[in-house]
Amino acid sequence: MLTVTGTYQNGKFDLEKMPRISKKTKVTVVFEDEEDKPIETKKRIFGFAKGSVSYMSEDFNEPLDNLKEYM
Secondary structure, eight states: OOOOOEEEETTEEEESSOOOOOSOOOOOOOOOOOSOOOOOOOOOOTTTTTTOOOOOOTTTTSOOGGGGGGO
16 A cells, blocks of 8 residues: 545646556545534643542552653
8 A cells, every 4th residue: 555645626637756667456435524624622621620539548659660660
């Protein structure tokens, strides 16, 4: 499989680069939408997760036993 880009205008394709194919080859043409679709994003609410952590252990900041050999 080979991908070649270019433009289509007035019934003709103008390829940006000519492929190295010398025999008759089946092709599939996919037309991309030219319209720029805006990316829909939700506005973030500051502090929305406040209070969601109900418990944190006393040794939370202590080194893990599994990582002692790296420290």
